[in-house]
Structures are given as C-alpha cells and as structure tokens.
Amino acid sequence: MAPNDSALITGRSGESGDAPAGRGRASRYVVPIAVAGVAAATIGLVPALAASGDPDLPKISAEELIEKIAASETERFSGTVKVSTDLGFPSLGGLGGSAAGAFAPKGGAGGSGSAADPTARAMELATGEHTLRVAADGPERQRVSILDSADEYSLIHNDDEVWAYDSASNEAYHAEVPGGAAKSPGRDAGKGADKGGPVPEDLPATPRDFAREALKAAGDTTAVTVDGTARVAGRDAYQLLIKPKQSGSTIGSVTVAVDSETGTPLKFTLRPSGGGKAAIDVGFTKVDFSRPAASTFDFTPPKGAKVTEADEAERAGGKDTHKAPEGLKDLKDADGVMGPGSEPNVIGEGWTTVVRLDTGGKGPGGATKDAPAEARQFLDALGDKVEGKFGSGTVFKTRLVNALMTDDGEVYVGAVTQDTLVKAANAAK
Structure with missing residues (x-):
C-alpha cells in the first residue's frame, strides 16, 4: 500500500447510517468495546485522493469514501469475521473470577441462570481473539456464532423470535419480540427496536458496527485521509485513515478498509497512541454478499437441551440482567457510588x-x-x-x-x- 499525500480540510459532517439504539448509561462508560465511538466523537473531513496501490482502484476523496459508506445498503451477507482485542486490562490473577462475580447479575453468569443468556456473552468479545460466523438477511433475520473451540455459541434473530444456544452446556435461551422488533445481533437492523427487549441492544460483530461508531459526526479535531488500497477477504478495498489532531488521546489512529464496490466496511483497526499491536482489530476473512439460505436462521433446540424462556427469567429476577450490573446498584445503595441514575x-x-x-x-x-x-x-x-x-x-x-x-x-x-x-x-x- 502506498500512503496518500493530501491537504487537510475540516468542518464538514459525515454520517455512516443510523446510530445504534441507546445503551444503558452504565454500559456506555464501562464496556470498553464502545471506546471507538466515544473517542471519535468529532471528525474533520480530508479531501484526499487515493494513491496508486495494490489493487489499482479509481481515485476517490475521503469525503466521497465516507459518503459511500453512509450510502451503503448492504443488508444481506454471510461470512467469517476475526475479532482481536487487546485493551491491556490489568490482570487480577485468581481474583478475576471473584471480581467478575461481584458485578454479575443475580441468577448466574447471564442473570437468568442460563449459560445461553446473551447478556454476558457480549463482554467475551472485549478481550482476546475470537472467530465469528455471521449472516444477515435484512432487518428481520441475523445470526452470529462464536467459534472459539469445538463448542459453539449462536445468537439467532428470525422475525419475531430470538434464540441463543450454548452447545457446551446444551442450554438454549428463547425470547419472543412482537413484530420482529428485536435488536439484531451485531447489526443496526430492526429500527424502532424495543429498548427494553430481552437481548443486548449493542453487540458489535462486524467491521461496519465499529466503523459506524467512529464516523457518527464530523468536526475540527480529526484528520481523515484515504491511505491507499488493500485486499480484504478477497475483495478490493480503499483504506480510510482517521487520526486525531489533538494531543492527549490514547487513540493513535483508526483504519477502515471499505469495499470498493458496495461501500461496506470490511476491516476496522484501532491503534493506540502508545504504539504496539492494534487494540481492536475486526475484519472479514471471508464474505459473500448474496442472500443466505433461509435455513441459516432456523433453529430448533436439540433433544435434551435445557430451554430458558425470557419472560420466565424476568419473573424469576433475571429482568435485572438487562439493566445495570447488580454490583453497581448495590454499591450505590450502600456507599453512594454511581448507579444507572447518575x-x-x-x-x-x-x-x-x-x-x-x-x-x-x-x-x-x-x-x-x-x-x-x-x-x-x-x-x-x-x-x-x-x-x-x-x-x-x-x-x-x-x-x-x-x-x-x-x-x-x-x-x-x-x-x-x-x-x-x-x-x-x-x-x-
């Protein structure tokens, strides 16, 4: 790839589509996987022309490339995504489990007592390396599977039903959402979603999810250029480079590889200002933009699987799972520490x-x-x-x-x- 020499401009705005549904206040500042959206709150646009590279693509300005991302109407795809996250959390050794348990919702890891409850699974993507198999067919059907071992965890949204299944424990979690309003796994589909629904509203799973967070708004604090081209998942892509003009940030740069044909982000890489390996690296290794088979979104619990119904879990106290972590609530009640109302x-x-x-x-x-x-x-x-x-x-x-x-x-x-x-x-x- 050849870097692009270009002059900077600022003060233009660009959007990459609808912002995701609102997060709970606690998770907005606690869950580190959302840091890209917080750090890149304002972005100044740069009219940069893509230099010749490999592959050889037509020249495009950064403003045009951002508009291409925003105009992307990709709703059907399937493929494999590799997620690598190294946020540098301090290790607490043997205290790790105890510390996590202090902030875990009542009723088990997922709050409902089910190992398949999707609430706790989102945090898994915040550390280490993971391989995901993803598929989407419009706003009504999506599937995300975590393939980190011989076992598999899947989250499936099919119209008015949401299923989650953990093969290691042979447990399933089921929720019904009227009108298919469930927030899609790793997608911004399902507009008008029920914000009090039984599944996490924000489970970033594809480069598009992360890129959308980094391109919500524009301003004078950021320089954006087109930094050559690349091949990602067998497809030609432009490289959009986002860098802060301000000093004092721990974010060094964000690179988004954008499919030259569809405008779909194929890879998202966030590098810290302190150097070293990428802190967040999410990219397709395989992708197909044709419609997935309808059977991809079908799910029937295997024989003998323990099934937990979302409404039953709420009646049993699992409803708190989808609110602030119980540990934060208890701290506020006992010691005045911030909870969801602050x-x-x-x-x-x-x-x-x-x-x-x-x-x-x-x-x-x-x-x-x-x-x-x-x-x-x-x-x-x-x-x-x-x-x-x-x-x-x-x-x-x-x-x-x-x-x-x-x-x-x-x-x-x-x-x-x-x-x-x-x-x-x-x-x-």
Missing part, C-alpha cells in the same frame, strides 16, 4: 473528551484509609497516585481507557492520557 458531565471535546462522574462517596484513598495495610497496598499497586488542584487520587490505566478516581469520590474517565485526566480534574475545580 448523569455524567462532559469535559473537553473530540478525542480528548473526559467524562466526570460524581459518585457521592469516597474514592480509593478515602475509602481505604482505615483498611488493612495489605488492602491499601493492593489498591495502590493497581494504579498510579496523582495530585493536583483537585486534591489527590489514583489513575487506573488500560491501553485505551484511563480513569482517575479522586479521594473525595469523583471519577474522570476517557480515552485520554493520565496528564489529560489530571488537567480535566483541575479544570473542574
């Missing part, structure tokens, strides 16, 4: 946006002042102690999302550096 304050713009959350309680320093020395030492080892006009606090880091928790109970979080978090906390005082 409204965040936004500081800054573009790639250096920081979200401020007032928990109403004590941060790690204040809360553990009277804790045993071993407990204080453990918490200090997880982050870096910082001081400023705001007082003192601890910064907890990943490769993309960092959070400053002050000792007086405020939280500042964003895809920004430690210095940017400290500046935001100082400015808020």
